[in-house]
Amino acid sequence: MQLTLEFGGGLELLFGSKKKHQVDVSPxxxxxxxxxxxxxxxxxxxxxxxxxxxxxxxxxxxxxxLVLINDSDWELCGRLEGVLEDKDTVTFISTxxxx
Amino acid sequence: MGRQMCELCKDRRAALIRPRNRQQLxxxxxxxxxxxxxxxxxxxxxxxxxxxxxxxxxxxxxxxxVLAHVLTELNRRHNYGLDLFLLSIDEGITGYRDxxxxxxxxxxxxxxxxxxxxSYKALYGWSMDExxxxxxxxxxxxxxxxxxRQALDRGAAKMKADKMATGHNADDIAETVLLNIIRGDIxxxxxxxxxxxxxxxxxxxxxxxxxxxxxxxxxxxxSMYYLYSCVGTxxxxxxxxxxxxxxxxxxxxxxxxxxxxxxSGESFRYALTTKMPEQGTCEKCGYISSxxxxxxxxxxxxxxRGLPRLGIGRTRGKSSSATGIQTDNSSSDxxxxxxxxxxxxxxxxxx
Numbered sequence: 001m002q003l004t005l006e007f008g009g010g011l012e013l014l015f016g017s018k019k020k021h022q023v024d025v026s027p028x029x030x031x032x033x034x035x036x037x038x039x040x041x042x043x044x045x046x047x048x049x050x051x052x053x054x055x056x057x058x059x060x061x062x063x064x065x066l067v068l069i070n071d072s073d074w075e076l077c078g079r080l081e082g083v084l085e086d087k088d089t090v091t092f093i094s095t096x097x098x099x
Numbered sequence: 100m101g102r103q104m105c106e107l108c109k110d111r112r113a114a115l116i117r118p119r120n121r122q123q124l125x126x127x128x129x130x131x132x133x134x135x136x137x138x139x140x141x142x143x144x145x146x147x148x149x150x151x152x153x154x155x156x157x158x159x160x161x162x163x164x165v166l167a168h169v170l171t172e173l174n175r176r177h178n179y180g181l182d183l184f185l186l187s188i189d190e191g192i193t194g195y196r197d198x199x200x201x202x203x204x205x206x207x208x209x210x211x212x213x214x215x216x217x218s219y220k221a222l223y224g225w226s227m228d229e230x231x232x233x234x235x236x237x238x239x240x241x242x243x244x245x246x247x248r249q250a251l252d253r254g255a256a257k258m259k260a261d262k263m264a265t266g267h268n269a270d271d272i273a274e275t276v277l278l279n280i281i282r283g284d285i286x287x288x289x290x291x292x293x294x295x296x297x298x299x300x301x302x303x304x305x306x307x308x309x310x311x312x313x314x315x316x317x318x319x320x321x322s323m324y325y326l327y328s329c330v331g332t333x334x335x336x337x338x339x340x341x342x343x344x345x346x347x348x349x350x351x352x353x354x355x356x357x358x359x360x361x362x363s364g365e366s367f368r369y370a371l372t373t374k375m376p377e378q379g380t381c382e383k384c385g386y387i388s389s390x391x392x393x394x395x396x397x398x399x400x401x402x403x404r405g406l407p408r409l410g411i412g413r414t415r416g417k418s419s420s421a422t423g424i425q426t427d428n429s430s431s432d433x434x435x436x437x438x439x440x441x442x443x444x445x446x447x448x449x450x
Contacts, residue, residue, distance in 0.1 A: 009161075062344075063344065064347035066317055071114065072112070073113075073114060075115070076113055076115070076123060095347075
């Protein structure tokens with residue numbers, strides 16, 4: 001599944017200072033669909049370069065990180081249970097620093 | 100995904116859930132609601148008077164970018180009659196302001212209001228990079244914060260502003276309420292929820308975003324589409340960060356908590372026996388201060404004398420720097436007495 005991932009608000013520093021990533025992610029074994037929860041794990045294991053605690057807390061993003069799916073608030077899409085589709089854009093913005 | 104429709108227009112797909120009331124709105128309805136709330140805040144609290152010259156404290160971050168956008172827009176739409184301009188401070192941190200100063204310059208063009216940039220180097224003789232070389236990465240936030248606060252006031256006065264508007268949002272204010280409680284800083288606790296401060300002084304400050312959630316500011320278009328980057332380069336361990344995280348944890352469980360903390364802060368009443376610092380002016384620079392010297396002058400004096408830790412609150416261990424000064428520099432009685440005052444009047448001082 002082709003996804004565009006965007007990181008902002010300082011989060012890009014955890015990803016080699018690159019804000020936009022084109023990635024190919026498959027649902028894990030035994031799953032047909034890719035949920036946001038599974039995507040977070042994939043990002044942590046495959047894309048994240050440093051300090052995972054700045055990105056995740058327990059199974060979710062760290063509080064203060066906004067998540068948008070195709071420019072829409074992920075709270076509208078079931079948060080962790082939200083199911084991603086091919087060509088979706090997922091945006092992560094940290095609000096924990098600066099203003 | 101995201102098939103819910105906007106609760107207001109019932110025509111377009113919802114783009115976000117508002118933290119204050121869980122309302123699901125499309126982008127257009129959200130922008131209108133957001134702007135109308137700021138307008139109501141400005142009108143209800145009489146933040147501005149017609150003809151005032153207002154400095155917008157502009158860091159290039161999301162809050163001030165959105166503030167510049169909303170204020171120019173509302174000023175035009177509702178004929179506030181304000182003379183607005185952008186005021187920026189360049190701390191002199193390599194790389195840190197490159198992007199944000201670019202953003203501020205873009206704002207200048209985009210919103211058609213003038214921009215004034217002042218550097219720490221010009222104002223204090225020290226850039227933040229130079230300060231960090233002296234003091235290391237640990238306590239420099241104190242310098243940066245103290246210097247920035249004064250820099251804005253001085254810049255605004257220099258530019259003949261009547262008032263300054265800052266981009267502090269509801270999350271910032273809730274965080275500050277908690278910090279002041281944690282630190283027992285009653286004087287600041289009593290002031291920090293005021294939407295206008297310093298009215299008795301030369302330059303009042305106001306916070307049009309006092310009731311605006313950070314989430315909404317980020318999702319408001321001028322900030323959203325360039326994915327701002329502001330990472331607090333020199334503040335990895337800042338104490339404030341813990342309060343911030345706590346606020347965000349609370350928000351993720353119950354978003355209303357943020358507005359409720361502000362409400363609690365507004366509702367506190369203080370016993371007459373609470374000792375409050377007397378506000379005077381700094382003997383050195385004339386800036387408002389509860390001590391002989393203002394915090395910036397104390398810090399600057401330390402820097403210039405090669406004792407950069409002077410004036411940093413809660414010195415670790417046994418205040419070795421303070422005793423050191425006493426023995427090896429007899430002319431520093433003034434400094435020592437300031438430090439001693441600090442212990443007596445603990446609630447009124449420190450950051």
